[in-house]
Amino acid sequence: MLGRQPRQRPPRGGGFDIDRGGKGTGMKQQTFTILKPDTVAKRNCGAIIKRIEEEGFEIRGVKRVTLSEDQAKAFYAVHRERPFYRSLVTFMTEGPVWVMALDRDNAVEHLRRIMGATDPAKADAGTIRAQFASSIERNAIHGSDSPENARSEIAFFFAASELL
Ligand code: RTP
Numbered sequence: 001m002l003g004r005q006p007r008q009r010p011p012r013g014g015g016f017d018i019d020r021g022g023k024g025t026g027m028k029q030q031t032f033t034i035l036k037p038d039t040v041a042k043r044n045c046g047a048i049i050k051r052i053e054e055e056g057f058e059i060r061g062v063k064r065v066t067l068s069e070d071q072a073k074a075f076y077a078v079h080r081e082r083p084f085y086r087s088l089v090t091f092m093t094e095g096p097v098w099v100m101a102l103d104r105d106n107a108v109e110h111l112r113r114i115m116g117a118t119d120p121a122k123a124d125a126g127t128i129r130a131q132f133a134s135s136i137e138r139n140a141i142h143g144s145d146s147p148e149n150a151r152s153e154i155a156f157f158f159a160a161s162e163l164l
């Protein structure tokens with residue numbers, strides 16, 4: 001029978017911004033987060049994940065990893081000329097982190113909003129960093145700053161087959 005074409009699907013994994021809901025739901029967007037070593041050490045992962053889920057994010061991929069120095073340097077390469085780069089790499093490799101691929105409408109902007117400012121002293125009340133960060137460096141959580149970076153950060157840690 002003509003007219004029943006298979007539905008075209010975008011690639012999985014690296015790009016799962018799929019409108020899976022059909023009618024009425026907006027386009028899902030992907031973002032990426034790291035629960036940083038301070039969060040894991042203080043056993044705050046559960047509380048932060050609860051908040052992330054309550055905010056409507058779907059956790060599409062999650063794993064616990066300990067970053068190598070090369071991985072931390074590469075992940076934060078954009079900051080390699082900044083005075084805090086060396087210290088940031090030391091911090092990010094001091095213990096395990098949890099990395100997560102997240103899915104939600106307006107995911108990038110929404111996660112950044114609920115994370116709060118980089119410096120917890122400047123973070124709005126009720127944000128994750130206001131609640132859980134200890135300093136501008138030990139600030140509990142990373143969130144992608146653009147959809148493009150979310151895509152590459154997810155691909156940095158996850159194979160497409162882990163995000164089905
Ligand atoms: P992130 O990338 O981790 O989500 O944080 P962000 O966008 O809010 O901040 P960014 O400017 O990208 O900085 C990356 C991470 O570097 C550490 N940092 N330390 N000592 C300092 O002045 C300083 N500034 C930044 C923080 O861990 C920050 O999240």
Ligand code: MG
Binds near residue numbers: 145
């Ligand atoms: Mg950043």
